Amino acid sequence: MLMRPICIFAALAIFDAIPLTVNANHKPASRASISEAKVYVVSKSYTTLSFTATKWMVFKEQGLFQDFSGTLAYSFQDPAKCKIDVTVQSASLDTRNANRDKVLRSDDFFDVEKFPTLSFRSTRVTATGTETYDVEGDLKRITVPVKTIGVRVIPGSGDFAGFETTFNIDRGDFGVLGTRWSGNTTAIDTTVVIHLIIGGVRE
Numbered sequence: 001m002l003m004r005p006i007c008i009f010a011a012l013a014i015f016d017a018i019p020l021t022v023n024a025n026h027k028p029a030s031r032a033s034i035s036e037a038k039v040y041v042v043s044k045s046y047t048t049l050s051f052t053a054t055k056w057m058v059f060k061e062q063g064l065f066q067d068f069s070g071t072l073a074y075s076f077q078d079p080a081k082c083k084i085d086v087t088v089q090s091a092s093l094d095t096r097n098a099n100r101d102k103v104l105r106s107d108d109f110f111d112v113e114k115f116p117t118l119s120f121r122s123t124r125v126t127a128t129g130t131e132t133y134d135v136e137g138d139l140k141r142i143t144v145p146v147k148t149i150g151v152r153v154i155p156g157s158g159d160f161a162g163f164e165t166t167f168n169i170d171r172g173d174f175g176v177l178g179t180r181w182s183g184n185t186t187a188i189d190t191t192v193v194i195h196l197i198i199g200g201v202r203e
Contacts (some may be wrong), residue, residue, distance in 0.1 A: 003069035010096060013137045014199055027126060035077040035078040036071045036078075036081070036201055037078070037081035037200065038073065038074055038159065038161070039072070040072050040073075040074065040161050040200025041200065041201050042068065042069065042070040042071065042072055045199050046160075047066055047068070047196075047199045048138075048195070049065045049068060049088060049196055050062060050064040050196070051063055051193065051194050052192070052195070053171075053188050055187060055188050061095060062095065063093055063094060063101075063104070064094055065088045065089070065090075065092050065118075066092040066094050066095070067088070067089040067091075067092035068086060068087065068088040068089065068092070069086070069087055070084070071083075071084075071200075072084045072085070072200050073159070076151070080126060080127075082135075084135065085119075086119065086120045087117050088117060088118040089116065090105075090115055090118050091112040100160070103181055108179065108180045109178050109181075110176065123136050123137045123202070124136045137180040143168065145165060146165040147163065147164050147165065149162035149163060149197075158201060159201070160199070160201055160202070161200040162197070162199050162200070163198040164195075164196065165194075165195075165196050165198075166195045166196075167193075167194055168191050168192065168193055169191070169192050169194060170192075171190055172190050
């Protein structure tokens with residue numbers, strides 16, 4: 001019970017170039033001194049794109065997207081060189097309930113036949129403070145607080161970057177209404193919590 005074109009990101013989300021404001025807490029282990037951005041591949045092994053919706057004001061129902069790809073460019077010293085480009089296969093949503101997944105994939109919710117992918121491409125990143133950034137796109141404006149889990153080169157293993165964010169969206173803003181399923185009621189809260197853990201691996 002999420003939104004149609006959104007989720008990522010930062011994170012996330014979650015898309016097609018959503019302008020978002022990012023509040024980041026940087027802890028780069030290696031304190032890279034160069035301003036050139038490092039490019040990381042979004043790793044399925046270290047990335048989770050999940051959402052939570054409240055049903056009947058009783059249950060918290062959670063889901064995630066299993067199939068996605070993307071890249072991110074990160075520069076600690078020069079935020080203008082940071083970029084994010086992520087594409088999610090909308091049919092890969094998984095709530096651990098086959099019947100519910102079928103309803104969510106229908107045109108009453110995500111309409112995966114008409115919208116097979118959810119994408120986010122940033123267009124500009126600017127610093128608004130020592131740990132705050134504006135990541136801009138061209139769809140809707142939301143504020144996303146992003147925490148840098150860490151940026152580290154591990155000898156013998158690789159170069160990694162991890163980020164995490166949790167934020168709310170109104171699914172109605174993205175046309176995900178579910179009116180047929182709910183009988184035109186608010187059985188599912190319109191507010192959806194998006195939680196993104198983004199793990200990048202430099203190739």
